[in-house]
Amino acid sequence: MNKGFYALAIVVSLALHGALITAITYGWEASNSPERKPMPKFVQAKLVTIEAATPKKKLPKKVDKVKQRAQREAEQKRKAEVERKRRAALEQKKREAEKKSKAEADRKAREDKSRREKEQQEKVRKEKELKEKLAKERQSSFDEALQDEDELLDANEAEQAVMSVGQAIQQQIEAVWSRPPSARNGMLTKVKINFVPTGRVVATNIVEGSGNTALDRSVLTAIRKVEIFPEVAELAREEPVIFERQVRTTILNFKVEDLRQ
Known part of the structure; x- marks a missing residue:
């Protein structure tokens, strides 16, 4: 638009200058020579396009609403996909953490169970040893008592035999x-x-x-x-x-x- 305006101004200016020169020439000739001279030929002006030195303002591009809507939708989809992936990653981490926590809890449960079983086995073993020890002591005491009794009986019998x-x-x-x-x-x-x-x-x-x-x-x-x-x-x-x-x-x-x- 700026280029056309400047070109039109230049054309008009050239035309005016040409007319002025013609008028002056004609008047001068008329004063010097009363003779009537034929009319001068008009100078044919050519439109010369001169690029303006100043930069032309860019016209705003026509807004493509369909394209913008498509871009917005694409951006929303991209953001939604990013959010979906982020949530999926968080969910995966959560599942992995829960799985790890469950595995750790199961391991501790197994260790506790094994420890309790060992403690129970040790308790049973000690109780058995104690019972066997007490039984042996009772048996030993009983055997000793029997032996003492036998010895006493033998002694009494021996004494009676000797006396007899x-x-x-x-x-x-x-x-x-x-x-x-x-x-x-x-x-x-x-x-x-x-x-x-x-x-x-x-x-x-x-x-x-x-x-x-x-x-x-x-x-x-x-x-x-x-x-x-x-x-x-x-x-x-x-x-x-x-x-x-x-x-x-x-x-x-x-x-x-x-x-x-």
């Missing part, structure tokens, strides 16, 4: 014992007798005399008369330990009690 054998020995000796006239009631002679397992007497000794030599000799004489004691031989066969411990060497008391004074 001792009474039999003394009765057999007293049955053949002839007390001397010098003997008196209350006199006591303590004699040690050594036996062999066959029941035979192999040695006799006065452990404690009565103070009456004749009485003491009479006791030794009575022992030699009997010589073999079947009860001793039987005990040696059946209870050799008791024989060795308590009968092989026997000490008996012979007391004068039934004499008439």
Whole structure:
């Protein structure tokens, strides 16, 4: 638009200048020569387009509403897609975090379960060991009690057996014992007798005399008369330990009690 305006101004200016020059020329000639001269030819003006030095203002582009709407829709779609991807990424991270948290919780649960199982197993083991220990102690105490009882019974039986054998020995000796006239009631002679397992007497000794030599000799004489004691031989066969411990060497008391004074 600026180019056309300037071109039109230039054309008009040239035309005016041409007309002015023609008028001046014609008037000058008329004053100098009264002669009538033919009319001068008009100068043919040519339109010359001169580019203006000043820049022309750009006309605003025609707004393409359809294109703008399409661009807005495309931008909205792009933003929506970006938002969708962002939300999807956040959701993925959330799922991964939940999965990791669940896995960690499951691991801790398994560890706790394993720990509780081990603690329970250890508790059961200790209780079992304690029960076995108490049972062994009770059994040991019971066995010891039984052993003590057996030993006591054995001791009682052994004592009874020894007493029975001792009474039999003394009765057999007293049955053949002839007390001397010098003997008196209350006199006591303590004699040690050594036996062999066959029941035979192999040695006799006065452990404690009565103070009456004749009485003491009479006791030794009575022992030699009997010589073999079947009860001793039987005990040696059946209870050799008791024989060795308590009968092989026997000490008996012979007391004068039934004499008439």
